[in-house]
Amino acid sequence: MTADRRRIIEMLFLEGDHTCAYCVASGDCELQALGYRLGMIAPTDPYLWPRTTIDATHPDIYLDRSRCILCSRCIEASKQEDGKSVFGFDGRGIVMRLNVDAEGGLGATDMAAIDKAASVCPVACIVIKRDSYRVPNGRRRFDSSPIGSDIEAKRPQASPEATFPNTPYVQTTPRHLLLDRLFRCHMSLLDIDERLLEFMDLADLDRSPFDDKKEFDRMVDVGFIEGGCSNESNVYELREFRKHCRVLVAVGACAVNGGVPAMRNVYTCASAWRGCSSARVPSKVAA
Numbered sequence: 001m002t003a004d005r006r007r008i009i010e011m012l013f014l015e016g017d018h019t020c021a022y023c024v025a026s027g028d029c030e031l032q033a034l035g036y037r038l039g040m041i042a043p044t045d046p047y048l049w050p051r052t053t054i055d056a057t058h059p060d061i062y063l064d065r066s067r068c069i070l071c072s073r074c075i076e077a078s079k080q081e082d083g084k085s086v087f088g089f090d091g092r093g094i095v096m097r098l099n100v101d102a103e104g105g106l107g108a109t110d111m112a113a114i115d116k117a118a119s120v121c122p123v124a125c126i127v128i129k130r131d132s133y134r135v136p137n138g139r140r141r142f143d144s145s146p147i148g149s150d151i152e153a154k155r156p157q158a159s160p161e162a163t164f165p166n167t168p169y170v171q172t173t174p175r176h177l178l179l180d181r182l183f184r185c186h187m188s189l190l191d192i193d194e195r196l197l198e199f200m201d202l203a204d205l206d207r208s209p210f211d212d213k214k215e216f217d218r219m220v221d222v223g224f225i226e227g228g229c230s231n232e233s234n235v236y237e238l239r240e241f242r243k244h245c246r247v248l249v250a251v252g253a254c255a256v257n258g259g260v261p262a263m264r265n266v267y268t269c270a271s272a273w274r275g276c277s278s279a280r281v282p283s284k285v286a287a
Contacts, residue, residue, distance in 0.1 A: 002038060002039070005034075005038055006035075006038040006039060006040050009031065009034050009035050009038055009040055010040060010043045010044065010045070012031060012069050013031070013035070013040075013043050013047075014043050014045055014046070014047050014048055015048055015050065015069075015094075016048075016050065016066050016067050016068065016069065017047075017049070017050075017052075017066035017067060018031065018032075018067060018123070020032050023067075023124050024124050024127055024132040024133065025123055025124035025127075026140075027135070027137065027140030027141065027142055027143050028135070028140050028141045028142065029122065029123050029124065029142075030122035030123070030147060031069060031122060031123050032142070033141075033142040033146065033147035034147055036142075036146065036147075037146045037147050037148065050066060052064075052065040052066040052097070053065060054066075055100070055105045055106045055107075057104065057105035057106050057107030057108065058105070058106040058107040058109075058111065059107065059129075060112070060113040060128060060129055060130075061106060061111065061113055061118055061126060061127065061128055061129060062106070062127055062129060063098070063100070063106050063125065063126060063127075064124060064125055064127065065097055065098055065125065067123045067124045067125045068097065068098045068123070068125040069122070069123055069125075070089070070096060070097075070098065071122060072089070073120040073121065073122065074086075074087045074098070074117045074120055074121060074125075074126055075087045075088060075089070075117075077115075077116040077117040077120045078111070078115070078116075078117040081115075081116035081117070082111075082115045082116050082117055084109075084110060084111065084115070084117075085101055086100055086101055086106075086109045086110070086111045086115075086117060087099070087100060087101070087117065088100075088101060098125065113128050148194065148197055151194050151197055151198070152197075185226050185251050185252030185253075185254070185255075206218070206220050218244070219244055219245075219246065220244060220245055220246070221245075221246050221247065222245065222246070222247045222248075222249060223241055223242070223244070223245030223247065223248045223249065224249050224251050225238065225241065225248060225249070225250055225251065225255050226250075226251045226252050226254065226255050227252075227254045227255055227261070228254045228255065228258050228259055228261040228262055230261045230264075
């Protein structure tokens with residue numbers, strides 16, 4: 001499991017421009033701290049070196065998208081804590097990036113340096129100007145203690161019994177299956193952040209999107225199913241999944257009531273074919 005987590009951190013380093021030696025967040029960066037904690041020496045694959053821009057239009061804050069890890073903390077903080085809507089995601093997949101809700105850049109928004117969204121970035125994507133390198137080496141947040149130490153300190157014996165008193169401890173083995181889905185529901189599970197460390201003490205993860213395991217080789221305690229059944233392959237996977245899970249939990253709208261994939265149920269194959277084949281197609285396509 002540590003190797004899998006280290007590999008995920010490596011991929012985050014590869015997707016952006018994270019040069020810790022001269023980064024303004026060095027010593028206070030959660031990505032860097034996790035790399036140290038998991039024993040990452042250096043990424044083993046080539047960097048992607050994405051072409052991004054720095055938005056320095058704001059008088060007190062600048063935005064360096066090359067260091068964004070798409071954690072969405074600033075989006076949530078801006079909406080829930082600051083009562084604004086400064087940030088959002090633009091694009092999908094590998095081209096997704098952090099965007100601001102103004103054509104003139106960050107300087108055209110109502111964001112202020114005292115906003116919660118300006119201080120929640122775990123890396124050096126959102127940086128307050130004229131405030132860098134003030135804390136000397138040795139006094140930065142992760143110089144004296146590794147990331148996660150505050151959580152471990154709350155668990156004196158670091159035992160499941162301390163977390164769930166008066167409950168018999170049984171090592172739980174969860175499993176996760178994805179069918180036809182939009183990918184957002186299972187990603188929301190990662191939003192519990194540091195509490196994942198507590199979960200890993202209680203669970204032995206058998207199959208998930210992280211390991212891409214294909215076969216069912218044993219019975220597990222809990223299975224989480226996301227997505228709807230859109231074809232025979234999905235139905236077969238779901239039935240096999242159910243056979244190997246003592247408890248099955250549906251996660252998200254697609255798994256519970258069909259969601260977006262179920263919208264096709266109001267149409268027949270014949271009507272969908274007629275609609276597609278009769279649609280007007282331009283005779284010339286611009287180069």
